[in-house]
Amino acid sequence: MRQIVSTLIGMALLLLGSGAQAQGKFVTFDTRSAHSGLWSDPHTWAKKRLPKAGDIVQIRQGDSICYDLLSTQALRMIHIAGTLTFARNKSTLLQVGLLKVQPGEQATEDGFNCDMHPGTPPPASPKISPPLLEIGTTEHPIPAGVSATIRLVYFEGADRETSPAIIVCGGRWEAHGAPLNHTWVKLGQNAKPGETTATLDTPVTGWRPGDRVIVTASKEAPHAHSFRPAAGGAEVNTEERKIVRLDGMTLTLDRPLDREHSGSGDFRSEVANLSRNVIVESATPDGVRGHTMYHLGSTGSLSYAEFRHLGKEGVLGKYPLHFHLAGTGMRGSRVLGVSVWDSHNRWITIHGTDYLLVQDCVGYQSVGHGFFLEDGTEQYNVLDHNLAVQAFRGKKLPKQVLSFDENEGAGFWWANGRNVFTRNVACENDEYGFRFDIQKRSNFDPVLPLRKSDGTTESRDVRTLPFLRFEGNESHSEGLYSFNFGEDVHPSVHGDRQHPFIARDLKVWESHYALRPNVQFFLMDGLSIFNTAYGVYHPDYDAHVYRNLTLNGVDTEPINRGHDDDSIQYGSFTYDHLTLENCRVGRDPLVQLTCTSPSPGQTGHFRSLVIKNCQSPASIVDLGGGPRSSSLQNGVLYYFHDYFGPGRTTCVSSVHFPDLMHDGDYRPIANFTGKDVRAADVSPVPFPTLLDPVDDFAPTTCILSARQEGSRLRVEGVSSDNGEVASVTVNGRKATILSQAAGVAHWAIVLPLPLNSLVTARAEDRAGNREQTGHVLTLTALPSH
Numbered sequence: 049m050r051q052i053v054s055t056l057i058g059m060a061l062l063l064l065g066s067g068a069q070a071q072g073k074f075v076t077f078d079t080r081s082a083h084s085g086l087w088s089d090p091h092t093w094a095k096k097r098l099p100k101a102g103d104i105v106q107i108r109q110g111d112s113i114c115y116d117l118l119s120t121q122a123l124r125m126i127h128i129a130g131t132l133t134f135a136r137n138k139s140t141l142l143q144v145g146l147l148k149v150q151p152g153e154q155a156t157e158d159g160f161n162c163d164m165h166p167g168t169p170p171p172a173s174p175k176i177s178p179p180l181l182e183i184g185t186t187e188h189p190i191p192a193g194v195s196a197t198i199r200l201v202y203f204e205g206a207d208r209e210t211s212p213a214i215i216v217c218g219g220r221w222e223a224h225g226a227p228l229n230h231t232w233v234k235l236g237q238n239a240k241p242g243e244t245t246a247t248l249d250t251p252v253t254g255w256r257p258g259d260r261v262i263v264t265a266s267k268e269a270p271h272a273h274s275f276r277p278a279a280g281g282a283e284v285n286t287e288e289r290k291i292v293r294l295d296g297m298t299l300t301l302d303r304p305l306d307r308e309h310s311g312s313g314d315f316r317s318e319v320a321n322l323s324r325n326v327i328v329e330s331a332t333p334d335g336v337r338g339h340t341m342y343h344l345g346s347t348g349s350l351s352y353a354e355f356r357h358l359g360k361e362g363v364l365g366k367y368p369l370h371f372h373l374a375g376t377g378m379r380g381s382r383v384l385g386v387s388v389w390d391s392h393n394r395w396i397t398i399h400g401t402d403y404l405l406v407q408d409c410v411g412y413q414s415v416g417h418g419f420f421l422e423d424g425t426e427q428y429n430v431l432d433h434n435l436a437v438q439a440f441r442g443k444k445l446p447k448q449v450l451s452f453d454e455n456e457g458a459g460f461w462w463a464n465g466r467n468v469f470t471r472n473v474a475c476e477n478d479e480y481g482f483r484f485d486i487q488k489r490s491n492f493d494p495v496l497p498l499r500k501s502d503g504t505t506e507s508r509d510v511r512t513l514p515f516l517r518f519e520g521n522e523s524h525s526e527g528l529y530s531f532n533f534g535e536d537v538h539p540s541v542h543g544d545r546q547h548p549f550i551a552r553d554l555k556v557w558e559s560h561y562a563l564r565p566n567v568q569f570f571l572m573d574g575l576s577i578f579n580t581a582y583g584v585y586h587p588d589y590d591a592h593v594y595r596n597l598t599l600n601g602v603d604t605e606p607i608n609r610g611h612d613d614d615s616i617q618y619g620s621f622t623y624d625h626l627t628l629e630n631c632r633v634g635r636d637p638l639v640q641l642t643c644t645s646p647s648p649g650q651t652g653h654f655r656s657l658v659i660k661n662c663q664s665p666a667s668i669v670d671l672g673g674g675p676r677s678s679s680l681q682n683g684v685l686y687y688f689h690d691y692f693g694p695g696r697t698t699c700v701s702s703v704h705f706p707d708l709m710h711d712g713d714y715r716p717i718a719n720f721t722g723k724d725v726r727a728a729d730v731s732p733v734p735f736p737t738l739l740d741p742v743d744d745f746a747p748t749t750c751i752l753s754a755r756q757e758g759s760r761l762r763v764e765g766v767s768s769d770n771g772e773v774a775s776v777t778v779n780g781r782k783a784t785i786l787s788q789a790a791g792v793a794h795w796a797i798v799l800p801l802p803l804n805s806l807v808t809a810r811a812e813d814r815a816g817n818r819e820q821t822g823h824v825l826t827l828t829a830l831p832s833h
Contacts, residue, residue, distance in 0.1 A: 067402055067638030072156040073392040074163075075125060078103040083112040088116050099123055102203070109151065109176070115140055122201040122331070127155040128219065131180040136188065143331065145203040145212045149181045149219035149346075155179045159210030161363060162217030178347075178419035179219035182715075183326050186753055187349060190223035190326050192254065196225075196663040200338030200358075201331040208514065210362050212338040214328065218345040225352035228254035231385045231408045232320035232435045235311030236297055239263060242304045246295040246319055247311065254352075259323035261299065262412055264437055264475045265525035266310035268558040269581065274457070274478050275527065276440035285309075285525060286476050293452055315524065315557040315578050318473060320410045320435050322352035322387045328368075332526045333357035335391055341367040344373050349752075353695040359393030361415050364445040367394045371401040376499070379403035380750050380765075389413055394420050395436075402428045402499065403750055403823075405766055409434045416442030417461035418477070423449040424463035424486055425496055428748045431770050432792050433471040436460055439519045441478040451491055452535075457527070458483040464510050465549065466498075468517040468768050470790035474526065481523030481530040481559070486541060488512050501746050503821040509537050514543040515550060516745070517770050518673055519790040522555040530580075532698070538588055538611070538618050542568035545591065546742045550770075551575075553790075561585045562602075565592065568619070571739055577602060586612040589642070589652070590619030590737045600629045609640040609672050612791055617642040617650055617684050620738055625656040633664040637722050640672030641686055643702035648682040655689040655735050668700055671721025683708045686728075699730045745769045746819045747811035752776075754807055754825060764796045765823070766809035778809045803827075 061207035079099050085092035087099075092113060094515030099105045101121035107113050112131040123141035126132070129151055134140050146159050156163050183198075186189040200212035229252060233821075237250035238357035241348070246263055255261075265285030269275070269501070285307050295301040306385055309317040330337040338358050342348065350369075360366035368391045371378060388395040398404055399422035411418040411434070418439040419431060434591070436459030444455055450463060457478030460469060461484040484756030488494050494510045523530035530556060543549050549567045551587035553574040556562040562580045565572065568590040575597045577583050580776040584594070589610040599606045608627055610617035623669040628638055638659065641652065660670060666672070669686070683705030698717075701708045711727030721727050747769035754763045767773045773793035776783040783797035811823025 049265050060794065063141060072158050073126075073810065074154040075104050077106045077127070080106040081108050081113055081130065084112040086116050087112050094274065096379070104538055105365050106155075108180070109615045114706065117434065119143060124203050125157055128179045129153070131183040131367045133181065133272070133621070134184065134190065136184065136190055136194060141197045143199045143201050145201050145206055147181065147198065147214045147762065148217065149179045149221055150217035151176070151219065155247045157206060158337075158339070159207065159213035159215060162215070164303055174693065176740050180223045181214070181216070181219070183353075184224035185222055186224055187755060189226055189352065192226035192256070192325065195325045195327065197327040197329065199329055199331045202336035208336050209360065210408055212330070212336070214338075214340040215346065216346040220346065221342065221348040223326050223328075223350045223353045225324040225354070226254055226353050228385055230385070231410050232622070234316045234318055235263070235309060237308040237311040239305055239311055239317075241307055244301050244304050245568070246299045246301060246305075246309075248299065248319055249311075249316070251297055252294075253323050255290050255291060255294055256323075257293060259321050261289055261291060262289050262320050262322065262437060263289065264307065264318045264320070266558060267525060268316070268560065269333070269476055269525045270551065271527065271560060272709070274477060275438055281440070284438065284476055287698050292469065301359060314576065315555070315625065318435055318475065319397065320412070320437070322389050322410060324352050324353065324387055326353040327781070328353065328358065330357040333390065339370065339393075340368065341370045342374055342378065343370050344375060345377060347372065347377065347381055349381045349384070350386055351382070353386050353389045355386065357390050359391035359415070361392035362443060362445065364447055367391070367397040369396045371398050371404060373400035375400065376402050380752060380825065381405070382407060382409055382752060386410075387412075389414065393442075394418060395626060396420070398422060398426050399423055400425050402426060403625070404429045405432070405750060406430070406434060407432045411436045411439070411459070413438045413440070414457045415440050416544045417458045417483075419460045421462035421467065424494065425498070426462070426464055427466040427498060428472075428516070430468040430766070430792060431460065431472060432468070432568070432790075436472070436481070438476040439477040449492070450592050450734050451489055452487045453485065456480070461485070466515040468792065469515075469521060470517055470792055471520040473529070475523070476525045476527070477526040480532050480716070481526045482521060482532070484533045485535060487535050490802055501748070501820060511541045512543065514547050517791050519549065519552040523560060523609055524557045526559045529561045529564055530559045531562065532564040532586065533707055536566055536586070536611075538586070538590070539568060540566060544569055544741055545738070548739050548741055550590070550741065556580060569739065571595075571741065572597070582607075583607055587621070589617045589621045592619075592621040594621070594623045596625045597623070598627045598629065599631065601631060602628070602631045605636050605640060605672070606631050606633065607639040610642040615642050615644065615671070617645045617652070618647065619645075620651045620736065622653040622736060622738060623655070627658040627660065628662050629660040631662040631664070633662070633666070635666065636672045637665065637666040637668060637670035638662055638664050638698045639669045641669060641684070641700065641702070641725065643671055643684055643704060643725075644680050645682050645684050650682070650684045651736070652684065652686040653689065653735055654687070654691065657688060657691050666722040667722050669725060671702060671724040671833065680704055687733055692729075694833070695732065697730055697732045698727050700725050700727045716819050735748070743813065743815035744817060745770050746817040747773050747813050749776065749809045749811045749819055749823050751807060751809050751823045751825045754827060757798070761799045762796065763799060763807055763809070765809055767793045767795065769811070769813045772814045773811050774814045775808060776811045779803065779807060783809070
């Protein structure tokens, strides 16, 4: 199996968090392995008996034990200093209080911190294999029809905040269930109340009778405190069922649906499978729940595994899946097709960890934010094609790094733009579908030491780091906001003219607030909104460019004025190809204008504006309630290019700034201007170019696997870019790009053997940016295909 360079990195620094030996005494082992063998064989164990209920067990360094039991006896602790694998030919159940994957002869019963062991061999020793917990491999997963379950059991006397748990300290954890070709898909046709079938839009494999599925909401969510059932939440529209039969693309469900789910047109609900045959769960979901962690110096990947009833509510750092301060050590690791549901504390938390790939995962029901990047230091992570459903409102966690985060329940939450979010969907979360937020506070300085693409480190204000890639994401049926970027102050989050924050091809439907861009230097290219109350809401207009927007059925404020009630426009903006259709606005104009700015000479421009079947008592353009800032400062002019005919430029100005109306016959225009503005034909003015984005950022590459196929080595990986990946080379040879969507490219290459112990992969993009610090993999023993 492949090993990352310096697999044993951090073995001398395994203690994380406290900076000293983890609190607690070293445990006394009731039994230890005597040699490699089957768990069920008494001769495998030093005392010639099987571990029994309540035992503290050690698998010694160099020993490889295969777990092959369906046991009802819960062990208090297992310390894996060697290797623990799970049988693939029979179903297994392991019940345990603490499973600690850590080198050395001693261990404490600490379910959060790692232990520093006197006498631990130095990291450079080539003879030491890292400890390993292996529940299937990518090449040989636990096959369909066989299950492997770890049930985390709390034992009296253990720390309720840190146990039960699986923690990996300088070791490796691999967990791989039977693959599904899709973990979630869209509905293929409408599903109506009373029906017991759901038609999918694409064939699925790996889905089986008995699997638990959800059919997501397709109606605007009620604006309640929370959807969470335990909090007396509002009625939700996502429904949970089990599969009785699968015929082609039709699922037969165990009971009829209660609500209608959209399955036609451009806006359709999802059907997600929550069941996997590799399972990590809490023994008492209503009692003391478990959690899992990867620490610095640890490696491993997870695919098609299920994490259920985990997460400690209100406790910092105790999540179903937690990548804790792993730095670049997880490069080449991925979380693929995993299901995390009924969590009391997030789904997947990436903290101080870079280069992790999270793809095709499903998160369902979490207290607090779901897919969560914790403190603004995380970079180069890729979250692609994941589904986030029902992240419930929680409370601030004790001693959390970012004090401004209220933990209100976001499907996706992050604080550093230098990450990739592509093709994800969020649905029916309490507050946000997607929330990007980074602020400066008295107890937090956003200037942080960050790794550059060339491998060096520099201190940067994280608020100035644009999105590495934000494209193809969708949000519907949210409790309040679908996409919310930045904070409600100026200046705040900002790029620059050549490096703006860019969002592309977003989709919002059946939500309340669609897009809230509190960001300076912002490009929104491709936005489709359907049946929402607000369209572009509370924008921080300052070098904002909007292209290719379609707003259909927005019934309150399709285009909101700058900073809403403050009604301040700090800079200029443009809208190009804006279509408003079927908008029946009850009070405000279709397009609200601000009219005042702290800086003179600011403008707004509209080109290719199309109005279809829309109505508003305030007409198309007006001030939307008038200027609400403390004082009128500098007037803003708004230009409509070609709206009243080719080559015609119509200027709109507020009645509060009559001195600006000197270049034409300003007057009301029926069915166009509202009561607080006047318009006139003026001499043509150029449609401005406010942003000039350049691509000067290199791609990032991760090698995901390397396996021997006869006399050759097959290497596969993924590269991501803010543009398009043009090529990938591995040891100087060109790889084949198998697929590429939204700048995320999967590639493969077959290399002749023998070769030296290093495999180096790097990518180049269409703009000619070449990756300087490619991924370097050190080969040890190779798995055969």
